[in-house]
Amino acid sequence: MSDLYLVFKNLTRAKLRLFLTLFATFIAFMVYALLTAFQSFLNSGVDLAADDRLVVLNKINFTQPLPIAYVNRVRALENVIDVVHLNWFGGYYQDPQKMVVTMAVDPESFLRVFNEYVMPETEKAAWVKNRQGLIVGKKAAELYGWQVGDRIPLNSNIFSQTDGRTDWDFDIVSIYTGEDEQTDTTSLYFHYDYFNETQSFGRGMIGWMGVRTDDPGNNEKVISSIDSLFQNTQYETESMPEAVFNKAFIEQIGNIGLIISSVVLAAFFIILVIVGNSMVLAIRERTREIGVMKTLGFRSPRIFRMVLAESLLIALIGGLLGLAAARGIIYMLSQSSTPIPTLIIDQSIVLKAVGIMIVMGLVTGIIPAINALRLNIITSFSRT
Amino acid sequence: MSDDVLYKLTNVTKSFVKGKEKITVFDNLNMEIERGDFLAIMGPSGSGKTTLLNMLGGVDQPTSGEVTFDGGRVDTLSEGQLAGWRANNIGFIFQFYNLMPMLNAARNVELPLLLTKLKSKERKRNVAAALELVSLADRAGHKPGEMSGGQQQRVAIARALVSDPKLLLCDEPTGDLDRETADEILGILQLLNTKFNKTIVMVTHDPRAAEFAKRTLHLDKGEFVEKELVT
16 A cells, blocks of 8 residues: 555545546546647648748738739749749539638649648659649548549539539549648649639639748848739739738637637636535545544645645546547547548647646645645544 | 653643633643553543543643653654654554545555555555454455444554554543443453553543553543542
């Protein structure tokens, strides 16, 4: 028998209370892990954004087009290394309810500007060569069961072909992966030329541009050059670093970070109250036993540590189970037929969660532990 | 102090402040307990029996006076030192057994041994011997809730004995038991005193329980009213 054994026996003596306390902690940490993973995914657009990449949009808003002629004019500017143009296709595969992020791009410049997409050189070459070539993210391919060599139709809910069809045929030439685990692999990219030649309206227009600069330190200068270049034209531009664009895009639906932080804080506050109250009651019920232990010769600091260990164990067991459950949920979601973002509970989330568990264990245990520390033997026998 | 004297209280005063009132429980109390003694302390409620027992057990300190145990001062020890002193020298037996409900009999008996440097194997051996002594070896795996009052008190005696303390302090050890079981418990205490020369101090209301002791002191209003009653 050891002190840890005593802690364990005390912990498990009221099984229903233990279960409910653990369950509350479990839920709080599961919610924390899922929301933090989601927040991390949202932030990944900002975190993974290249420092030397700019986004150039129509100044009115990003749904308004720009003339394709802008591409070469931007490319000619000082400190600009490369430019790619992108068009939102509004694609879906078979089911109009299930959108597939699909964009028309210039393959060669796309591969140079967005070098975080990983695929074999042979497949890159095949894509450039095949006007109907389509590159598909790994996650999208897994979701729809696509393979290289498949010929698939994709519909647009915005555009149509000159003959009225809303579907375009594509050859899948590559299934790309991401340089980073959180790199988006749910998107599809195809030739702008193929799109531009066949679409019934909007020819010669592009959605936005991705611009690579020679040095992040020159970003401001390039932004200023681009926006000045098109000032007072029919299509004025607004340029910004990619990270700023991604952040603004996310914040369109509100301050997600604040919402998530508020939910997580509320969950933890409730847990602190529940577990703290439960611990205070548990120790109060054991007043006489603590008095007996002190009478036998157990020193107060030792009892203090045992009580704290109890609350720490509750937080750690419940919390780690919550993290495991969150991982399980993310795994199950990734196996489902719904296209969901790549949520990852990485080491930093786990470490932060363990830190919170320790703090929570200490906070919920400190009052009963101090009560036990201060408990006078004579009082303990007269109180119960 | 004679070598035979285990415990000595010299001019011990104990007073409490309750509200604006100062209550003096003992005023210049003197007593000696010899090694191998089995002393019963009797007296009406409020006479100071429990306060005296608490002082003897080192869970309460005198307001003034000197308390000497086995040649060393106890009244000058800090709270932490007193805890260690209790663990090394005193075995406690309570009226309501005060066993840990989540531990079985063997684990309850082992509890004081966690305060020693004994290894697990030695601890188990001592626990088995203590349970054997109180004839409860076959109940080692039972929890307090699965045992009768008498059996629980025997486990409590084994717990008090297991670390081989110099003094056993018993607070109404039979107060919660029927006559027959009470006699069994008192018989065990008597055996510990006569056969194993354990020094025992027992607080009791029960004159019949006091008959098992070697001598009885009567306490009234903080004073021993009858010096000694040899039984």
